[in-house]
Amino acid sequence: MERSLTMGLNDRWFRRVGIPLIALLGDWIFYDEINQQHGWPFWLDYMVSLVEVSLLWTISRYGIVQSRRRYPTLSQTRQRVVFQAIWFLLVTGLFRLITSAIYDFTMVWGYHYTPLRYLYNIAVGIFCVIPIATIYEGLYLYWQWRVTYFEAEELKKMTLQTQLESLREQVKPHFLFNSLNTLQGLVMEDEKEQAVSFIINLSQVYRYLLQSNEQLIIPLSKELEFIRAYVDLLKTRFEQGLVLHIDVAPEMLTYNLPPLTVQMLVENAVKHNRVSTACPLTIRIFTDAANNVVVVNNRQPKQSAVQSNRMGLANIAAKYRLLNQPDIVIHQTETTFQVAVPLLKPVSV
Known part of the structure; x- marks a missing residue:
């Protein structure tokens, strides 16, 4: 005053x-x-x-x-x-x-x-x-x-920051909970060596998770590095039952997106589909001409449907709304499930 x-x-x-x-x-x-x-x-x-x-x-x-x-x-x-x-x-x-x-x-x-x-x-x-x-x-x-x-x-920015922080806090325990479930499965199957390897990889991935999660957006290249490490963790349990294909245009690697966006889509695919050597779950990550990163997987729903609160997709959609960006696009058929996520152009220096 x-x-x-x-x-x-x-x-x-x-x-x-x-x-x-x-x-x-x-x-x-x-x-x-x-x-x-x-x-x-x-x-x-x-x-x-x-x-x-x-x-x-x-x-x-x-x-x-x-x-x-x-x-x-x-x-x-x-x-x-x-x-x-x-x-x-x-x-x-x-x-x-x-x-x-x-x-x-x-x-x-x-x-x-x-x-x-x-x-x-x-x-x-x-x-x-x-x-x-x-x-x-x-x-x-x-x-x-x-x-x-x-x-x-300024109030809008503070509100945005607070809401994003709230979303981040939801992701951290969710990711840890799912990782511990995987580790529990390894221990129960008496796979000690794989369990030790999983713990080491988990510590490395979780350290990166915490570091990247302090930022509003990160380059797609960093997110894909994390995805490769994350899928390696999943393969500790699923082995050949999980297949990952990444086909991203080189010029799109500098584009940005909210941290853990692709990770949540991969996690959803694994959560809701059968993963086995006989019926591999194939996840493809690619970019399109509309500057989207697209994550698509073949649909093979589990016989006992997994109860879902759709937190992952809701979390991603909320982040894009708060960042005042276009909505994500979900497309589902009898055989595939696809999510297109807009990429943010890198800021010119």
């Missing part, structure tokens, strides 16, 4: 230019013919006008500051403007009435003021104050709009 108040006082250059200009134009437009009657030199008339404008500007400016202290927010614009309008009318009218009375009683210009001249002077003062007040309020509204806009953008 202090910024909104001090910003209104940062008008040194506006006053340095505005006061002499209003004094000059006001004296020339409204009083040039009248001034010729008393025969004073123009510079002396201008000095009197300059003093009047300076005093009136200062008094009007004080009212502007007070209005902002009382009604500082954008939603209080109406109250602030009404306060200023009443202030300007009363103060300007009183100020011009007093100065006119002084000129009238002292006859400094060589003549008495008629009631019409009093009204004329008050009207001129109000007419000169209106554009000044409009500029002040216009700049103040613009500044408030900018502050509101950037605060909204």
Whole structure:
């Protein structure tokens, strides 16, 4: 709030230019013919006008500051403007009435003021104050709009970051839980050597998982390196029953996507399909002309259907919505299940 108040006082250059200009134009437009009657030199008339404008500007400016202290927010614009309008009318009218009375009683210009001249002077003062007040309020509204806009953008970024962090926290235990299930299967089958190898690989993959998961997006090349290591872990259990084919255009490797996107698609394929040497589960990862990375697998559903909350696909879709990117495209047939995920163009440096 202090910024909104001090910003209104940062008008040194506006006053340095505005006061002499209003004094000059006001004296020339409204009083040039009248001034010729008393025969004073123009510079002396201008000095009197300059003093009047300076005093009136200062008094009007004080009212502007007070209005902002009382009604500082954008939603209080109406109250602030009404306060200023009443202030300007009363103060300007009183100020011009007093100065006119002084000129009238002292006859400094060589003549008495008629009631019409009093009204004329008050009207001129109000007419000169209106554009000044409009500029002040216009700049103040613009500044408030900018502050509101950037605060909204900052809040949006903070919300985005919070939601993405929440999604990340969902992925970590989910991935670990599935890995431990695989390890449990190896132990129960008394495959000690494979279990030890699996633990070593798991520690390496999970370390990479934690590191990459601290970023909003990562290059496709990094995600594919992780996928190869991840599938190697899966092959510890499934051996030849799991086949991976990667056919990605070299120029697409620098494109980006949210971390673990492809991993979740591979994990879903393994979770919902039979994987055996007799009926291998084949997973293909490739890029298309629309700048998508596509993950497709042959459908061979397990006899006992696995209960799914579709967290993986929902997680990916949520990340793309939060990043303000196109939706993922899911295409399913009797024999295949395919998901196309948009890639984000690399930022040019």
